Amino acid sequence: MSTKFTKMNSQGNDFIIIDLAQEKFTEDQDAIKKICSRDAVGCDQLLLINTIDPKRVTCKIYNNDGTSASQCGNGMRAIMLYLNKKFSITESIINVCELEYKTEVIDKNRISVELGQPSFAENSLPQDDIFTSELEIVNVGNTHVIVSKKIDEKDRNSIADALDAGFRTSHYGEVNLTFLLNLKDFIKDPTITLKAKVKEKGAGWTKSCGTGATAAAAYILRYNYHKSSKYPIKVEQEGGVLEVHHDNSGSLKLVGPSELEYDGVWDG
Template sequence: MQVPFTKMNSQGNDFIIIDNTVLDYQFSNTQIKSICARKTIGCDQLLILDVKDKNHIGCKIFNQDGSSAEQCGNGLRAIMLFLNREYRFISCTIYVNLIPYLATYISQNKIQVNMGYATFIKDIPASGSCNKITRDNFFYKVTVNDDESSWSFLYAYLSVGNPHCIVFSEDSFIYKDKISNCLNSLYEEGVNISFILNLDEFLEETKTVLELRVNERGAGWTKSCGSGATATGAFVLRYISLPQYGLKNINGVKIRQEGGELYVEHNASNSLGEPELILCGPSVFEYDGIWND
């Protein structure tokens, strides 16, 4: 089997896009892992498209380990750039797991995706490998007692089409592996884990660019994660509106990861008062190729 593909990159988060509109290739789990493996073409995620028209773009997303992904903000921007190159679309609606995402091409450096609404999960999970969990407002405090010491961290759990834990307590990145293991023990299907490195600095000066590192479910540590940035933006914009901060007039935040900067802003609100989240950033075309099975 010979399969044409396009390699795209969104700030170091790289993708293989296969346009499945005409030939309708069927891929086994083994083939998906082979395509994604770094010893062959290699990518963080495989994006398989079915283009009906600009209002109906079907997309399936697969991680390196062959598992399905529920959503990918950087991947959606890569898809929009691909559709602009191949179909001349300026805007389109991309469906992932039946959820529509409106994407707009302004320039290669400015591709916008309406990521929908964030849903904050307030149920306290079972403790897993963590020793104690308490809830404060819309986030949690976890206390861990291990052989070396007792320590704690703060995180929020929310969904932007896929699940994210936003870890925001000071110096928590020092314990990134232990925290990742702890949080993955709380959520059986795994979770994307984002670490904000400088929230205290941001609270003092909101023009500060937030520094973020993300451990993606099914892909591991990546240079950039669009949905992680979106979830982080949703959390921060809610957190700074708490009474002790009272910063309610800020509608957007810049977020820097190893791959570069993204911008997350609020748009119109739904009937419950939850704002839509707009993710904006670049994507680039790398090359076209043929995968031979």
């Protein structure tokens, strides 16, 4: 069976989009892992959308290990660019797991998704985790564990593995891990760019993670390290800088670039 797809990229965080309004795709784990493999088309996440009404799109998100995901900020922005290119619209509502997210093409380099108000877990960290006092759990449509303690790059994999093991045996299961790399410098001068590195659930270390950037900004705002709603929090990852805008209600909007790489056909 041949399936048309579009390859998208948001700062190195790459996606395969398949429009189920026009194409057929078997949603089993083997098929998902096969198309997502770097030996095939390859991507961090597979985005299965339905554009019967391009201004109100439904989306299912799958990680490259075949597991499902409840949100992907960079993926939402990629879908909005896809809709702009294919249907010449600049705004759309994307429904993921029965939650609606407003997306917009602001200009050619700025595509936004409104992720709403974050929520924080209180006093519910796994008891045996390392440096528990320097972890924070935040939900921005999916769950991120913020690691505020600065971890040397050489130790980051082993720390991430230890955290993964701890959370897998808790009621959270596997989670996204967001490491803040320069928090102390940012606290001293919140006009600088906050640096982060994210290990995504089901996808591993990625060059950019939209919800990771949003979760990092939520952490910053919770502890009042950034006080002005006039200016966005800028979060830098390997793939580039994303902006997280916030208002007085605490609602967060992720803004950044995306690109359409190419259209293709999958004969899986």
